[in-house]
Amino acid sequence: MLKKVLETIAIRYVVAALNLALIFINGKALGIHGMGVAGVIYASANIIFLFNSIFCGNTIVYHMNRYPLRYVIWPAYVWAFAGSAIACGAMALTGLLPAGFGAEVYGLATLLSLVGIHSRVLLGKDRIKAFNATFMIQGGTLFFSLLYVYYVAGKQDVEGFLWGVYLSNVLAWLVSLLLLYPPGVRRAKKTQPAGLPPFFRLLKKMVAYGLWSSADNLTEGLTTRLNYFLLQRLSGYGQVGLLDAGTRISESVWHINRSISSISYSQVARTSDPEMQRQQTLRFFKWTYGALILVIGMILLIPERIYTDYLFTAEFRGIRKVIGGLSVGIVMYGANNILSHYFIGTGKVKYSVACSCVGLLALLLSGSFLVPAQGVVGSAVSTSIAFSAMLLFSLTVFVRHTHTSLRELLPSGKFLCIPLCLLRRTLCKKKATQRDTEKRNDS
Secondary structure: OHHHHHHHHHHHHHHHHHHHHHHHHHHHHHHHHHHHHHHHHHHHHHHHHHHOHHHHOHHHHHHHOOOOHHHHHHHHHHHHHHHHHHHHHHHHHHOOOOOOOHHHHHHHHHHHHHHHHHHHHHHHOOOHHHHHHHHHHHHHHHHHHHHHHHHOOOOOOHHHHHHHHHHHHHHHHHHHHHHHHHHHHHHHHHOOOOOOOOHHHHHHHHHHHHHHHHHHHHHHHHHHHHHHHHHHHHHOHHHHHHHHHHHHHHHOOHHHHHHHHHHHHHHHHOOOOHHHHHHHHHHHHHHHHHHHHHHHHHHHOOOHHHHHHHHOOHHHOOHHHHHHHHHHHHHHHHHHHHHHHHHHHOOOHHHHHHHHHHHHHHHHHHHHHHHHHHHHHHHHHHHHHHHHHHHHHHHHHHHHHHOOOHHHHOOOHHHHOHHHHHHHHHHHHHHHHHHHHHHHHHO
8 A cells, every 4th residue: 555655656746846847947938927827727727627527537436346437437528528618608707717718728628637537547446557657648748848849849938838738638648548448448348237227327326426526626626726816807917927836836745645645535435444444544644744744844945036046037036925825725735635535435525515615715705805915925825724724624524423533633653653664674675685696696
C-alpha cells in the first residue's frame, strides 16, 4: 500500500515540478494580464468538468466493479459532450463564461472529461501504474508543448497557451484509450454478474450517485475558483493573474493529497468493513496533513524578490502575500480531501456535498467583505476561511459517525518514524547489495 502511495506521489511531483516551472514560463510569456485570461478560461473549463462528473467521475469507480464496463462507460462518453454544452450555456446566461472564448472552453472541458473517464476506469481496476502514466502524459507533455508554442512557433499569447493545453490532453486521451481497451473493456464483457438490472435501471443508479458526487465536486470547484470571477469583475484580469500565479504555486502541494486520496478512495470503496475503512482513512489523513504542513512551510520561506526578480517579473509584486493568505487554507483543503473521499467511498456522499456547501457559503460571506476591501490578498484570505470551514465540518461528521477520538487524529510515534524506517530499509538494502558484490569479487 505504502509503495503505491509513494509511487503515485513521485509521479505527481515530477509533473508538479514541470507545472511549477511552467507557471514561471507562462508569467514571462503571457504577462500578468494574459495569465489572468488563461486562468479564467481554465477555471471555467474545470467547473464544467466538475459538472460532468455526474457520469464522468467517481460514479464510474463505484459502479464498474458491479456491472459490465460497457454499460458504465458509454453514458459517460455521451455526457462528456452533452454536459459540456449544457454547462457552457448555463455559464453564458449567468455571465461566468469568458467573453469570446466559449468554443475554447467547451472543447477543453470535453477533453478533460474524456481523459477523466479513462483515468477513473484505470483507477477502479486498481491499475495504478496506468493511471499514473495517463496523469504523467496529461501534465508532463503540457510543459514541452508550451515551450514549443512559445519559443519555437513564437505564439506567446493566450491562443498559444490553448494550443499547448489541447495538444497535451489529446495525447493523454489517446494513450489512456490504448492502456484501457484490451485489459479493461474486453475482460469486463466476460464477467457479467448474475441478476444484472436492465440498462436504464443502472443508468438511474448512476445518475442518483453521480448527482450527489457532481454537486459535491461542482460546489467544491466553485469554492476554489469563484474568487477568480469575483476579482475579475472588481479589479480586472491583471489582479486575477496575480491571484492565479500565487494560487498555482500554493496548490502545487495538493499533488500530495490528490495522490493519496485517489488510492484512499479506491481502497475504501472496495471494502465494506467499517473499521477497516476508518483505519485506512485515519492513516491517509495523518500522512496528508503532515506532508502538507512541511511543504507549504518551505514555500513560505521563499523571499518576495525571488519571484519578482527571477521567476516572474516586477508585475507580480505582492505574490508572497497572496501565498501567505492561501497557506492555511491549502493545508486545510488537502486534509479535508481525504475525509471527503471517505464519505464518497462509503456511499455517504451527502456529507461531502454538505461540506462543500459550507465552504462555498463561507467563501461568499467572507469574500463579499474581504475582496472589495483588500483586493487580491482579501481573496486569498477568504479562500483560507472557506477551506477551514470545510475541514471543521468534515471532522465533526467523521468523528461523530465513526466514534473516533480526537487523539486518533494526531500523528503517533509510529507515524513519525515512517521516514526513518524507509531510510533505514534503503540503507540496509544498499549494504546487502555491497556485501553480495564483494562476495562475487572474492570468489
